[in-house]
Amino acid sequence: MSDLFVWRQEPLGDDPGAVTRALTEAFAAVREALEERRPVVVVVAAGDLLGQGEPLDAAVATGLLGMVRTLGIEGARPGWRINVLAAPGIAAHRGEGALAVAAADEAADEEDPVALTIAMLAESALTGQLLQAGGANLGKLPA
Amino acid sequence: MRAAERPVGGAGVSAAIVTGAAGGLGGRIGERLAAAGHDLVLVDLDPRVEEVAAAQGARGVVADLTRAEGVEAVVEAAGTEVGVLVNNAGITRDARATKMTEADFAAVIEINLTAAIRLTLALEPGFIEGASVVNLSSRASLGNFGQANYSASKAGLVGFGRALAQRWAPRVRVNAVAPSLVDTPMTQAMPPEVLAKLVAKIPAGRIGTPEDVAGIVAFLASPDAAYVTGQVIYACGGRTVAP
Numbered sequence: 090m091s092d093l094f095v096w097r098q099e100p101l102g103d104d105p106g107a108v109t110r111a112l113t114e115a116f117a118a119v120r121e122a123l124e125e126r127r128p129v130v131v132v133v134a135a136g137d138l139l140g141q142g143e144p145l146d147a148a149v150a151t152g153l154l155g156m157v158r159t160l161g162i163e164g165a166r167p168g169w170r171i172n173v174l175a176a177p178g179i180a181a182h183r184g185e186g187a188l189a190v191a192a193a194d195e196a197a198d199e200e201d202p203v204a205l206t207i208a209m210l211a212e213s214a215l216t217g218q219l220l221q222a223g224g225a226n227l228g229k230l231p232a
Numbered sequence: 233m234r235a236a237e238r239p240v241g242g243a244g245v246s247a248a249i250v251t252g253a254a255g256g257l258g259g260r261i262g263e264r265l266a267a268a269g270h271d272l273v274l275v276d277l278d279p280r281v282e283e284v285a286a287a288q289g290a291r292g293v294v295a296d297l298t299r300a301e302g303v304e305a306v307v308e309a310a311g312t313e314v315g316v317l318v319n320n321a322g323i324t325r326d327a328r329a330t331k332m333t334e335a336d337f338a339a340v341i342e343i344n345l346t347a348a349i350r351l352t353l354a355l356e357p358g359f360i361e362g363a364s365v366v367n368l369s370s371r372a373s374l375g376n377f378g379q380a381n382y383s384a385s386k387a388g389l390v391g392f393g394r395a396l397a398q399r400w401a402p403r404v405r406v407n408a409v410a411p412s413l414v415d416t417p418m419t420q421a422m423p424p425e426v427l428a429k430l431v432a433k434i435p436a437g438r439i440g441t442p443e444d445v446a447g448i449v450a451f452l453a454s455p456d457a458a459y460v461t462g463q464v465i466y467a468c469g470g471r472t473v474a475p
Contacts, residue, residue, distance in 0.1 A: 105349045112345075112384050113338040120329055140394025140462065144353075147391035148345060151373075155387025158375030163329050217375065230463075 093211040094122035096131045098153060100180040101145045111149050116156060119171065123160065128170040130210050131157055132203070135175035135225040138232040142179030150180070154219060154232060161217020170216045175232070176203045177223035245271045246315030246360050248453070249306060251297060251351065252368075253285070254278035256416050258320045260442035262288055264450035270316055273309050277321075297321060297347035303354050314358040316453045319348035319389070320368045324418070326378045337381040344385035349392055356400070363404045364453045367393050368445075371412040371468045386410070390464055397462030405461040407452045412468030414440040436469030 096115055101107040115131070122129050136142050137150035157173045164171060202222040210220070219232055226232065248270030252258040258276070262284070266272045272290035274281050275297070285292030293309045295302035322344040325336035352365060359365075372379050373387035390408055397406040413419060413430055419439065422430075431439055445467050451457055452465070466472050 105346050105353065108349060108388065109338055109342045109346045112341050112388070113334055116329075116332075116337050116380060116384070117334055124330065137395075138391065140391055140396075140398055142395065144392050144395035144399065145349070147395035148349060148388040149391070151391030151394075152341070152345065152384040152388030155373045155375065156380050156384035158387075159372075159377070159380045159383040160329055162375050162377050163380070 092125075092127045093207070094119070094127045094129045095207060096129065096153075098131070098133045098137075098146075098149055098180060100143070101149060103143075103145065105145060108145055108148050108152075112152050112156070115153055119156075119160065123164060123169045123171060126168075128211055129172070130207050131171070131173045132176055132207070133173060134178050134180040135221060135223060136177075136179035138175055139225070139229055143181045146180040151232065158217050164216060170210075170214065172210050172213075172215055172217065173219045174203065174206050174210065175219060175221045175223075175226065177225055245269070246313045246363070247271045247273050247310045247358075248316035248318070249273045249275060249310055249314065249355070250318045250320055251275045251306075251348070252321030253292075254281040257368075257414060257442045257445060258318075259284050259288075260446040261318055261320060261449050262290060264446045265316060265318070265453060266290060268450060268454060273306070275306050275321070297351055298342050303347075303350050306351060307354050307358070310355060310358055312358055313360050314355050315360055315363050317352060317355055317359075317363075317365045318368070318449055318453070319352065319365070321347065322368065322385070324379070324382055326382065328378055329380045332380060337384075340381035341385050341388070344382070345388040345392070348389060352392075352396065359400070359404045361403055362455070362458070364457070365393070365396065365404060365406040366449050366452045367406070367408040368449075369408040369410040369464060371410050371466060371472055373410060374472065393464075394462045401461060405452075405457070407457070407460060407462070408464045409445060409448050409452065410464050410466045410468065411440055411445045412466075412471040414442060414445060416442065433474055434469040434471045435474050438469065440467060440469060
């Protein structure tokens with residue numbers, strides 16, 4: 090569990106150029122972890138997947154999901170494990186680090202669905218999947 | 233007066249902007265929007281867009297949308313009343329993730345996603361009541377081998393559109409079309425056996441045509457889609473549900 094890599098998407102602000110930087114940084118970091126055979130969890134805000142927050146945060150959240158799905162396909166042969174976890178809320182309403190569950194070691198809070206799901210993904214063979222921690226997606230479009 | 237109710241060819245005609253319009257798909261989209269009575273502004277980095285525009289009686293703008301001056305040129309050409317924006321410009325730089333350079337990843341994001349974001353936001357003051365933004369996403373937004381960059385860019389357009397659809401409602405609608413394999417110079421350059429294998433996975437039994445996609449764009453830009461916003465239409469011949 091200690092080798093789990095968690096990428097947390099933080100709010101971008103209002104500079105469109107940050108979209109390119111955020112996605113490229115995420116790609117580089119996630120790829121490095123996968124090549125080290127570490128399981129990866131990309132944490133985004135569920136509300137951003139639905140576009141309920143800031144447009145740039147939404148672009149990055151769904152962009153990360155698309156990227157992870159492709160990496161899930163490409164990783165079938167080498168055995169990569171990479172998934173997206175949608176945490177409740179939207180990125181813009183959270184302070185820095187609010188989405189942070191940096192490692193499964195910190196997932197001691199049994200009441201926290203985000204921490205619990207990350208801990209589960211650290212041990213799971215699932216890959217290329219989107220998991221929702223919370224019910225914000227119910228009755229909405231599938232992401 | 234709503235966009236599609238405005239008279240054609242005179243005062244009050246709203247602009248319809250299509251990016252990536254020098255290519256086959258952008259050209260077809262332009263033709264459909266021109267037929268609907270819009271004052272067409274065709275945009276591309278490729279200077280051939282001026283020929284395409286001239287053939288359609290439209291205005292052509294050669295612009296690099298990754299640069300501020302390129303965006304400004306389009307805003308200026310569009311004028312003060314914009315009825316339709318179609319974000320169609322895009323590139324591919326395919327490679328497996330392990331072989332993909334960060335520069336190629338960033339370039340695809342910058343052109344396909346971030347440039348579209350910049351242009352859309354820059355045009356916001358000019359959108360008239362009932363205006364429609366249509367983003368060209370892709371079935372690859374759901375994941376596609378060798379396209380981590382492209383998948384991210386096209387999926388990013390979906391989220392961006394969903395957010396704007398809520399933020400700009402009810403004045404402006406924002407939707408996306410997600411094509412699969414479309415008959416363009418890029419697919420025509422593929423080895424026939426590779427193309428045949430890909431087509432075999434499409435329940436419709438054929439490759440998509442630019443007209444297939446342009447028709448959906450025209451629908452989303454029209455009053456027939458007045459109650460449609462924040463959505464994605466997959467123009468993929470059923471590929472998204474096939475094994």
